[in-house]
Amino acid sequence: MAALVPRKIWQTLGAIKTGVILLILVVILAAAGTVILQRPATDAEEMQRAYSPQMLRLLDGSGLTDVFHAWCFVLLLSLVSLSIIAASIQRFPNAWRFYSRPYKSPDEGFRKALPTHVLIPITDEEAGLNAADHVFQRAGLNPERIVRKSSFSLFGERHRFSEMAVYIVHASLLLIFLGGIVDALFGWRAFVTLTRGQQSSQVETQTGSKLDLPFAVRCDGAGQENYADGTPKRWWSDLAVVENGKETLRKQIVVNEPLVYRGIRFYQASYGKTGKLDQLVLTATPRNTKAPNSQPARDISIALNETLSLDPDTTVRLAEFIPDFVVQDGHVYARSNDLENPAAHLVVGSKKSGHTVNVWLPRIEGLEQNPEQNDASPYELEGKDVQMAYFTGLEVSHEPGQWGVWAGVVVMGLGLALVFYFVHTRVWAVPVRDARGQLMLWVGGTANKNKDVFEQRFRKLVEQIESELKLSAEPRALAPVTAFAGN
Amino acid sequence: MERVAKAEAQPVATGTTLVVMVGLGVAFLLFMAFLNVVKSGNLLDDSNLLYAALIFYSGAGVLYLAFGITGLPAYVRFASLATWAGLLANTGAVAHRWYESGHPPFASIYEMLLSFVWTLAVLTLIAEKKYGVKVIGTVTMPVAIVGVVLMQLLRTEVHPLVPALQSTWLHVHVTLAMLAYAGCALSFALAMMFLIQDKMQTETFLAATSLFSVATYVGILTRFEKLGGLSVVAWNSEQKSEVFLSKGVRLFVVIPDLGWMLLLVLAAVAAPLVFYLLWRKTHNNALLNIANRAVFLSILLQVMALGFFILRVRGGRYASQDADGLFPTSLAASPFILSGLVGAIFVSLLYLLLLWRREDLQRMLPSADELDRLTYKTIAIAFPLLTLMIAAGAYWANRTWGSYWSWDPKETWAAITWLVYAGYLHMRITRGWRGRRAAYFAILGFVIVMFTFFGVTYLLPGLHAYA
Numbered sequence: 030m031a032a033l034v035p036r037k038i039w040q041t042l043g044a045i046k047t048g049v050i051l052l053i054l055v056v057i058l059a060a061a062g063t064v065i066l067q068r069p070a071t072d073a074e075e076m077q078r079a080y081s082p083q084m085l086r087l088l089d090g091s092g093l094t095d096v097f098h099a100w101c102f103v104l105l106l107s108l109v110s111l112s113i114i115a116a117s118i119q120r121f122p123n124a125w126r127f128y129s130r131p132y133k134s135p136d137e138g139f140r141k142a143l144p145t146h147v148l149i150p151i152t153d154e155e156a157g158l159n160a161a162d163h164v165f166q167r168a169g170l171n172p173e174r175i176v177r178k179s180s181f182s183l184f185g186e187r188h189r190f191s192e193m194a195v196y197i198v199h200a201s202l203l204l205i206f207l208g209g210i211v212d213a214l215f216g217w218r219a220f221v222t223l224t225r226g227q228q229s230s231q232v233e234t235q236t237g238s239k240l241d242l243p244f245a246v247r248c249d250g251a252g253q254e255n256y257a258d259g260t261p262k263r264w265w266s267d268l269a270v271v272e273n274g275k276e277t278l279r280k281q282i283v284v285n286e287p288l289v290y291r292g293i294r295f296y297q298a299s300y301g302k303t304g305k306l307d308q309l310v311l312t313a314t315p316r317n318t319k320a321p322n323s324q325p326a327r328d329i330s331i332a333l334n335e336t337l338s339l340d341p342d343t344t345v346r347l348a349e350f351i352p353d354f355v356v357q358d359g360h361v362y363a364r365s366n367d368l369e370n371p372a373a374h375l376v377v378g379s380k381k382s383g384h385t386v387n388v389w390l391p392r393i394e395g396l397e398q399n400p401e402q403n404d405a406s407p408y409e410l411e412g413k414d415v416q417m418a419y420f421t422g423l424e425v426s427h428e429p430g431q432w433g434v435w436a437g438v439v440v441m442g443l444g445l446a447l448v449f450y451f452v453h454t455r456v457w458a459v460p461v462r463d464a465r466g467q468l469m470l471w472v473g474g475t476a477n478k479n480k481d482v483f484e485q486r487f488r489k490l491v492e493q494i495e496s497e498l499k500l501s502a503e504p505r506a507l508a509p510v511t512a513f514a515g516n
Numbered sequence: 517m518e519r520v521a522k523a524e525a526q527p528v529a530t531g532t533t534l535v536v537m538v539g540l541g542v543a544f545l546l547f548m549a550f551l552n553v554v555k556s557g558n559l560l561d562d563s564n565l566l567y568a569a570l571i572f573y574s575g576a577g578v579l580y581l582a583f584g585i586t587g588l589p590a591y592v593r594f595a596s597l598a599t600w601a602g603l604l605a606n607t608g609a610v611a612h613r614w615y616e617s618g619h620p621p622f623a624s625i626y627e628m629l630l631s632f633v634w635t636l637a638v639l640t641l642i643a644e645k646k647y648g649v650k651v652i653g654t655v656t657m658p659v660a661i662v663g664v665v666l667m668q669l670l671r672t673e674v675h676p677l678v679p680a681l682q683s684t685w686l687h688v689h690v691t692l693a694m695l696a697y698a699g700c701a702l703s704f705a706l707a708m709m710f711l712i713q714d715k716m717q718t719e720t721f722l723a724a725t726s727l728f729s730v731a732t733y734v735g736i737l738t739r740f741e742k743l744g745g746l747s748v749v750a751w752n753s754e755q756k757s758e759v760f761l762s763k764g765v766r767l768f769v770v771i772p773d774l775g776w777m778l779l780l781v782l783a784a785v786a787a788p789l790v791f792y793l794l795w796r797k798t799h800n801n802a803l804l805n806i807a808n809r810a811v812f813l814s815i816l817l818q819v820m821a822l823g824f825f826i827l828r829v830r831g832g833r834y835a836s837q838d839a840d841g842l843f844p845t846s847l848a849a850s851p852f853i854l855s856g857l858v859g860a861i862f863v864s865l866l867y868l869l870l871l872w873r874r875e876d877l878q879r880m881l882p883s884a885d886e887l888d889r890l891t892y893k894t895i896a897i898a899f900p901l902l903t904l905m906i907a908a909g910a911y912w913a914n915r916t917w918g919s920y921w922s923w924d925p926k927e928t929w930a931a932i933t934w935l936v937y938a939g940y941l942h943m944r945i946t947r948g949w950r951g952r953r954a955a956y957f958a959i960l961g962f963v964i965v966m967f968t969f970f971g972v973t974y975l976l977p978g979l980h981a982y983a
Contacts, residue, residue, distance in 0.1 A: 045942065045947065049942070059923075060929075062928060209921070425918075441903060442900070446900065
């Protein structure tokens with residue numbers, strides 16, 4: 030008795046009714062998840078604005094604010110998987126028997142019950158079967174002669190595999206679920222921002238924790254291209270993978286082209302200004318061209334706190350850069366991070382004497398700290414170009430189960446094609462004697478779908494058999510009496 | 517063949533008059549449009565071509581309807597011709613849009629509708645020529661007309677593609693979606709015809725159509741304001757967009773008295789339903805007659821309400837409760853109210869057609885069995901397309917956002933659509949569901965498809981902001 034209960038549960042699980050009820054529940058919950066605002070996607074403030082506190086508590090308590098990750102939804106999906114497995118296993122033995130041992134030699138009961146069959150009068154068993162053999166052969170039904178103790182007959186069929194196709198579809202669905210479960214358990218999503226030249230092996234996951242990668246990724250450059258109307262056309266990042274201090278891969282990624290390394294994918298997700306300087310381009314012109322070490326006028330590119338040599342004695346260092354400056358009470362302040370009104374503070378020094386002068390671009394007079402001494406500099410410096418630093422935001426994801434998903438999708442496509450577009454067709458021909466003792470060829474057939482189309486085809490087959498018989502028959506052949514027992 | 521012969525044996529109705537009238541109407545509208553085009557000097561612009569398509573599709577719709585009423589095969593010939601002409605103009609519009617933007621027309625809801633209507637017209641012609649389902653145009657052409665009207669309202673300028681949309685997978689995804697959705701639309705039309713052919717009671721259709729109209733008006737009247745106004749979105753005619761108070765928050769203006777008017781029409785469309793329910797209780801056939809008359813009255817009132825709505829929306833500036841000053845609005849700001857009003861009128865007209873000409877319709881349609889099989893076959897084609905559409909979308913999302921499934925509303929609803937059709941197939945194949953139950957299932961499936969297509973975009977938030 031104890032063994033009966035699980036058996037009953039197993040039966041119920043595999044019943045089509047259970048499957049449908051479960052699917053309806055999935056549909057209802059999923060629909061609820063699209064109507065009710067969802068937690069991780071919507072921020073807490075907006076949730077509080079949208080629902081009253083009691084309502085929110087109720088929704089949170091029942092898991093409706095994060096339906097797709099709630100235990101009841103996961104449970105429901107597992108039950109659906111179980112139901113598919115149970116249904117497939119319960120129906121499989123029958124289907125397999127049907128598939129592996131085709132019914133080749135129809136007995137009288139089967140012949141009477143088959144909806145689509147005809148009786149064609151023949152004079153000779155062998156001639157009748159031969160005619161049917163030719164016609165089946167031409168129709169691609171691969172006929173074979175079946176010889177039993179008491180009878181012999183003809184059996185032909187096509188696309189038997191389509192009987193099993195539905196199991197392929199179910200298996201593919203399970204494969205997709207499996208991939209999804211693997212990803213839910215072992216997959217993760219994270220984010221990392223890099224500026225040019227920066228390298229990182231640590232990313233921040235969605236939950237806010239830090240994750241260490243077995244390698245580092247370096248950004249060698251990032252940028253944005255615009256259409257003529259100013260909307261963004263393309264974002265790109267030049268990335269390099271550094272493993273054990275060696276560069277192992279280099280790739281430029283754009284929005285639809287991620288970098289994949291060791292199953293970890295880097296996607297171009299965002300791009301923006303850091304408000305910091307990348308390079309300042311200056312023109313340096315010597316004030317006294319006859320001085321001993323003086324160099325001709327040239328452009329130099331300098332980063333913050335970088336020191337460059339202008340000639341063997343003179344150096345220049347970028348001490349400060351303010352993208353949007355304002356002067357108040359003799360001090361320089363930054364108003365914003367946007368490149369609106371930039372100012373640069375450079376220090377020009379002499380190696381020999383150790384003497385330094387402050388150069389402000391543009392000239393700012395009356396500063397208390399580092400007062401401007403532009404005219405005392407041996408080189409006249411002129412701002413030419415400001416290149417701001419941009420960051421590139423990379424979405425990082427690891428989805429080890431996705432191959433299950435893609436494989437499942439491909440298999441499902443194939444399975445559905447087999448299910449819908451390949452018809453298992455079977456035909457039989459058996460010489461029989463009717464009630465009056467007249468020799469007849471019983472021809473019957475069946476198809477597992479598209480029965481209307483099959484009936485037309487069957488009629489054609491019968492016509493062909495009849496004309497084949499006429500060709501080979503003696504002149505005294507009886508007028509064909511074809512009894513149609515179709516519907 | 518038999519069907520045609522029977523139809524021809526009927527006494528000749530005053531058919532030529534209608535063909536001539538529709539022909540003259542189409543010619544007149546084309547001539548007026550041509551004058552406009554000459555003035556603007558831009559002959560093959562996609563909006564002009566679309567206008568031509570609208571005219572031809574409308575002509576085709578009227579002729580298909582006339583065929584439904586009279587059963588004269590000549591109408592179908594002209595209706596087919598009009599559909600062909602409309603399809604030609606529609607193809608031109610698609611090609612122009614494609615050429616102008618440099619990408620296949622799938623990037624906005626306007627471009628998707630353009631492709632959807634095109635596919636629908638193609639499928640209508642296929643169903644008619646290959647399967648002999650002649651009256652299918654009476655259902656699909658109005659859908660096409662509503663589509664084209666919506667397009668005129670939702671027209672967007674050519675925008676360059678944002679980076680996320682620059683992917684071949686997107687085009688694969690959307691092409692499959694359009695094919696699958698058009699297939700679902702066709703299966704819906706076939707299922708409706710099956711119900712007519714299956715001797716489903718005319719009264720049941722009465723209940724269904726009134727229920728649809730009542731639901732539409734209740735939906736619209738959720739915008740009912742104090743003192744009988746109806747709030748609609750304000751429109752900025754210079755920027756050709758809705759007025760936003762802040763990001764994502766639209767500014768509503770209140771049109772006074774329109775709410776009362778629509779409330780009155782709601783009562784009128786609810787009346788047939790009430791009489792039907794009374795009839796169900798008492799079985800007094802006089803009530804049914806009253807219900808049918810009430811439908812007639814409700815159509816008149818609905819047309820009036822539509823006219824009133826259009827006039828009030830197009831002229832005048834209205835006050836808002838959220839901001840000072842008066843703001844104009846536009847039909848383009850309320851595309852769904854407009855299509856709801858038009859749709860309800862259309863559904864009531866279909867009921868009248870059924871009421872008056874049921875027997876003719878039944879004679880002209882293929883047999884119930886045939887329609888049942890055709891419905892199944894269309895779904896057997898649409899379902900794999902739906903599957904591949906979801907797969908291509910998942911693959912694209914994986915390449916763009918790094919996740920193949922993120923349960924955003926559009927994805928979820930696509931999955932729900934898939935499940936409903938999977939349910940249909942299971943019930944049909946393993947449970948042997950045929951006929952009416954299967955037809956209801958097919959209709960439900962299409963309703964969900966429509967919700968996924970429009971409802972999700974406009975009612976629910978999510979990633980699919982592009983379309």
